[in-house]
Amino acid sequence: MKVVAFNGSPRKEGNTWHALKLVTAELEAAGITTEIVTVGNQAIRGCTACGLCAKNKNEQCVLPGDEVNAWIQKMKGADGILLGSPVHFAAMSGAMKSFLDRAFYVSGMNGGLFRHKVGASVVAVRRSGGMPTFEQLNNFLLYSEMLIPTSNYWNVIHGRMPGEVEQDLEGVQIMRVLGKNMAWLLQLVENGKGKVTPPAQEPKTYMHFVR
Secondary structure, three states: OEEEEEEOOOOOOOHHHHHHHHHHHHHHHOOOEEEEEEOOOOOOOOOOOOOHHHHHOOOOOOOOOOOHHHHHHHHHHOOEEEEEEEOOOOOOOHHHHHHHHHHHHHHHHOOOOOOOOEEEEEEEEOOOOHHHHHHHHHHHHHHOOOEOOOOOOOOEEEOOOOOHHHHOHHHHHHHHHHHHHHHHHHHHHHHHOOOOOOOOOOOOOOOOOOO
């Protein structure tokens, strides 16, 4: 099994990376392969609402010049997905938002590429804004019918300078418990294949309130 983690921080090995490493250490201890992809230091355009990913049905965003399509395929091929972001004005980083908007829209318009994968979010913050950012990240997982493991508190860890989150003992425990629970859920899904029939995917119903 494999989990791919996405680091939305412009600092390749800042506190978001440290948070992700705390989670992936537990996954690796359970025999699960992990990879961390740095998104936050890349120039990523936002979705232009062109609709061509829905028309073409080729699991591709038509916008050129970045790694979004390669990352989509990494997510499709993984058993689990980790999303991590720092807090920028009580929200996720701009590069992370642009990436997730495009990746998850392509997924949704191509039959639900991430449906029933195990997914979790983590946030690194200096002081405030962690919960709004955590909720933003989770919206992508919830929309995609992903399976979300929990921890013993919300997945937010605190620190200012790179590595300071390691001093947040409660935050470290939160990440550690999340990693263990994510590994367990991944194993449940893997061991249930061929034994427990997943629910059939329903066609999306759209309701527009302005006529």
